[in-house]
Amino acid sequence: MGDISALRLIGDNTTPIWGMSNAERVRRLAVKRAIAERIAPGEALYVNLAFAFDPTLIDEAIKRPGVALTIGGELVLGVLPDGTDPLRLDGIERLPLENRSFYNEQLRKLETPFAERLTPERSRAIERQSYFGAYKGVTDLLTKYLWPELALWLTRIAARLGMTPNMVTAIGAALCVYATVLFAQGQYWTGMLAGFIFMVLDTVDGKLARCTITSSKWGNVADHGVDLIHPPFWWYFWGVGLSAWGLALSSQAFLLVMVAVIAGYILQRVIEGLFIKDFGMDIHVWQTFDSRFRLITARRNPNMAILFVATLAGRPDIGLIALAWWTVISLVVHAVRLAQAYRMRRSGRPIVSWMEEAAP
Incomplete structure (x- = not known):
């Protein structure tokens, strides 16, 4: 203590x-x-x-x-x-x-x-x-609406069992790797199940840490490290697994999709980092548009929803292509918002979160 x-x-x-x-x-x-x-x-x-x-x-x-x-x-x-x-x-x-x-x-x-x-x-x-007080107010649709009750139930169980957030993170990381392997083999449904459990546990570990006051520096690094690194691997090996369905993309198409997905992901993260560095807040809390767009922006969970719907229709290849397009569109939106923020600051107007302005 x-x-x-x-x-x-x-x-x-x-x-x-x-x-x-x-x-x-x-x-x-x-x-x-x-x-x-x-x-x-x-x-x-x-x-x-x-x-x-x-x-x-x-x-x-x-x-x-x-x-x-x-x-x-x-x-x-x-x-x-x-x-x-x-x-x-x-x-x-x-x-x-x-x-x-x-x-x-x-x-x-x-x-x-x-x-x-x-x-x-x-x-x-x-x-x-x-x-629910530990829930982010600005996040994606799935985290905000789909599994809060399930994650609450799991968080209570973990707390009663005396599990630490790092234990939950470790289980989730193992499932994340397992999902990657399944995607590479074209076993999309099993992979998405493993990925779904991982995504829920990705919520549980953070909530368990905040609710039991057991967060740690290295636990936070491990949790966010896994979150930051794994999405491009999922999308790449999803593309590899298309051959098991007889839907493999041509070499040129696969290359273009991967450039869009991976470069788009990295550049979006760079834009978010620049916004935090230059304006002292997350880009998604600047104006109400940004908070609403965060619900569907091309992050892991919305992207998985795209792939789920496409696989349900029997076309996981089209799902990957749609994911690539949505990544590019999201990148353009974020780049425009960053440019608008710089222009507003040059005009002498302050960059303030709409939430702060709404606070009494």
Whole structure:
């Protein structure tokens, strides 16, 4: 356990959340959020264990030293002068959390963080809020709408079994490699099943890390490393496997498709990196168009949907060609958006996320 010397826990609560006590959860959050390094001397983070709350509220409390974040007038948490009576809050400014929204830059969404009294009757509902609070607001259609409930179920099982996020990542990585081998052999349906499980586990490991406060630097590197590297291999070996269906592309067509798919993928990533470097935010949270386009842009999950539909029609070759075209179209859209952002900045107008502008 790291430095929690600036943490003051109020009361006690025996109701577990994600397989741990609320006190243990708050201690993990305090370490993960590095409160000892971010709170001024003479101040402390007061946390009422009667409540469970979204981890982002710790950051909001640190931004507002001397302010008590409350529900119904009762302290939930706050960075207050050390020695403050948390039950009276005499002379302390209060910020009610009821229906209050904040912009979460890490998860790319405008949200109303949950904060609720933790009781045995409400523990599963609070876990659900915690889980969905860890979901990115700007992501693809499949991750956002298709498998959240399945991933929640798996995340709960993993937490109860004491699995770490790295264990889930390792299982997913093995399935990712297995899917690649199956694609190369033209066993598309089995490969897509393995790929589907991997894609769901790719959600589970991140949610498990955030919900149980067990994320790590190297775990994050491994998770994102697998995500970043494997898609071009999937598309390449999908093309190799077409020969097993008697639908192999000509050498020239295969080369053109691979150039479009691989170069397009790399260049899109470069554009996203440039946007973050030059404007300090993800390109997909700039304006509402960008957030909506992220639902379908040529990333792994939407691309797999294209291949699934084409294979269902008995033409996995056309699916790969359509994937290549969609990659090129998505690349053009992102390039245009980057150019528009540069032009807007040159005109003196600020580049601000629409979510920040919408925040109260």
